[in-house]
Amino acid sequence: MIKVDNLTRIYQTGSNRQVVFDALTFEVEKGETVALLGASGSGKTTLLNLISGIDTPDAGQVLIDGVDVHALGEPQRTLLRRRQIGFVFQFFNLIPTLTAGENVALPLELLGSDDRAARERADALLEQVGLGGLGMRYPETLSGGEQQRAAIARALVHQPAVLLADEPTGNLDEDTGRLIIDLLTALARQQGTTLLLVTHSMQVAQAADRVLRLSHGRVEAVTVP
């Protein structure tokens, strides 16, 4: 489903050259939940940005369902994200001027669903993530955990093939974080969505089918205790 092949990314700032990845290669199967472990600064977020086509590699390929993401033009990459990818961020990144319900409905509207159908599907998903009745609330009136649940609903509402989650519990307390990870993995499995979960926490990683560790620009499989 996701194939990362010889991916290289180097940041050059003046005379400073920082190699983030050098010929990084790994695969994630369709419907699989994979956790990507790594310390701060190991390039976890950069990797997600490269997979989703937000960032551009210096060399190598990213294939999603056989489509070379970086062979596409910018507008096509955006449309690929819109149709095939869902995102969950550490800081939730909800649109502050839309209600929780509207935030969840937005990806469907962008795909051309009519307003009513989008709202119905959004309400159903909000119900599923435990936010039934909170659809009319604006993000700033929700707690961190509630905001992240709304973000998960938004990421899954259009049933993407791939769900990328970047430290989804990084801004939450331990208990709420656990609940969020359970919800995320359960929903992904339920929808058959491939989930790539970036985290620095082994506890969070344990919820995945497989754990990879990103270190010094390479990945290695980790055996979960």
Next chain:
Amino acid sequence: MFSPLLLRAGLRYMLRHRWQGLLALTGIVLGVAVVLAVDLANSGARAAFELSAQQLQGKATHRLVMPGGTLPDEVYVALQRQSGAPPMAPVVNGWVEIEGWPGRLRLAGFDLFAEGPFRSELAGVSSQVGFTTDWLTQPGALVLGESLARALDVAEGESLDVLYRGKSATLTVLHVDSSASAVADDLLLVDIATAKSVLQMEGELSYVDLILDADAEAWIRQRLPAGVELQTALEQAQGVTRLSAAFELNLTAMSLLALLVGMFLVFNAMTFSMVQRRNLFGRLRAIGVTSRELFRMVLLEALILAVLGTLIGLLLGVWLGQGLTRLVAATVSELYYNVSVTALVLDTGSLLIAIALGVLATLIATLVPAWHAARTPPLTTLSRSALEQAARHAVPLWGLFGVALLLIGLTLALVLPGGVIMSFAGLFSLVLGAAMMTPMVIRLLHSLLARAAPPGIWRMGVRDLDRHLSRLGIAVAALMVALSASVGVGVMVESMRGSVNTWLSDLLNADLYVAAEGFDQGAQLTPSLVEDVARLQRVDAISRYRERKLPIDGRRVEVIGAHLAEPSRQGFALLSGASSAWQAFDEGAVLVSEPLAWHLGLAPGDTLELPTVDGPLVVKVAAVFRDYASEHGRVFMDEKLYERVWPGQPLNTLALFARDGDVEAMRREVSELAAEHAIVITSAGAILRESMAVFDRTFRITEVLRILSLIVAFIGVLSALMALQLERGKEYAVLRALGLTRGQIAGLISGESLLMGLLAACVALPVGILMAWVLIESVQRRAFGWTMPFGVDGVLLMQTVLVGLLAAGLAALYPAWRSAHADPAPQLRED
């Protein structure tokens, strides 16, 4: 497909950041309102005059006139008696005064029996029972419109005294017309015989109106007596509407400058809004919103803002237009012709132009911010400082564009040939170029200031200006444009005022001037008075003037026949042909004023054709002299030549020089003559004072518009500070947490704002002087043909700096108070 949720997100942002939305809206509203108000004022005054002219013209297609004079009765009688004569109506009209009534009223005399096909008002009124008999038999029978009757407080049957050339005549109100096609507000309708009596035109007509088709026109032309001219209605209208062209041009230029400043405001507000929403756009891009969708979203937001702002602007413009129309009408009445404006003329053209300008200007101003928004990378990782770094890198490029535009502007206005439109295009290119250069100048000045500023929060304030260049640069540029427009127009008006003052002081070098009472309506001096004055002991030298207006190349040129005493000759500022000018003048050559010479391309030695009864008179140009009396032009010729061409015309004015400089003794002698003759004795100083008062009244409206454009700029700075304060809420909270007092926070914001005002003023001074240079050397020259020495008034420049500081200081008051009193705790809690 465009998602309604995206638009909703954008509009809710505006609602949440009401200040920002409101200030962007204010920019559009004020820009549209000023443009519309000025346009309405112009068209209102024009319409009022046209209504008045139309009432006189009626359905006439042509007019028989005697250039520079009146038409003898015989011309009309001879033509009318011939078989096959087309419909024609004789008219006698002139301007009369009424005691206690400001301005003048037009007294028009018609022949009731000839009027039928021409003017419906009189024909309509005359159908009433008994009207015709009363009209013809009652001496001084008068018809006037209802509103004028109300204003003059007269009713049917009452009498009204009118003054013409100092003589009074009594009219009796026969009928007050309240019909839909009512008589114009400045028109007194009387029988032609009454008009001839009041206006002292026995045996003369002002003109004869005609309704002609092609055959009838040919018929008339074959029978046209020598010296009589057949003019079309269009030619007539052009002759009079040209009068106020200069005035309109100044107003239009100022209103467009206000719009330009308004555009900066919108650009400013939209740029802020884009920068603040950068993260939001990044999130949207990450979940699959394309660049094009973002671009459309921003433009749609701007369109909604534009439509709303334009609608409010139209309402405000109509309201403002009423005030300006009265101001314009009053000025035009004082300077050119009597117009009375009772209602605002809602001209569709003006409304459409204002709507188009409001919507288009907003969309144009939004294009760059929208483009920036669309280019936002998904999940933007650029920090605020990196963004400012990028903005700082772009500064030299903007500066380079600015220099190019400035040079293009100067080339268009001063180097390339062209009309006044080209001059204005150059002027706007120059202003835009200067605005684009502003951030570069800020950076240069900032580095100097940063070294000079004392350490602590003051240095922090100076550095902040550079740190927030992407936002503050635009606000400074907007304030700079308004201040430079103020300097430009101010320097131009002051230069012109100085030039007019010098020109008048030189020209009015006689000790006393004598004219007949009612001279402003064409009253002339009697020959016996002239003889009496010539005999006075205390008079050393006399200059004599008589004048008439002649149509030359579509202009109403004043031709003055003069005997010029030596001191009077010295008062002329001869621009070319000075060496042998007076010898040539004495031999029959003429002096041509600068505007006429410019318009006709005349130089000393060239010839000029003047229309006379006996055909064109070809005269040689002796010299060109500086003159601001008329944009149409003036021609001075020796009185001997004048009398030969137009014999028997009495003198209009005498300029007297006192023997041994004893002006008082001469005044006493002349005053004794006033007992026998209806004359006005005026000193040069009084004429100068009155002329300068008229000049100041002319530019009163320019002052109003200058203030309006400064208000727009003030709102620009306020908008910038408010937006910045919103954005830097957390930064201020951290500073408060670190121990800065409320006063220090307020001081920091006020200091930054004052610095913005100071920088804007520093850039505005040279730009304004450059604008004044273009206005004087290009716009005034191409529009009116006159030149003037360029003079910069230091007080005006100082005032500009103070106004810049004041605007910036006032704009900082609320943001400073708000930031200082904001609770830092919630800001610090936010992620």
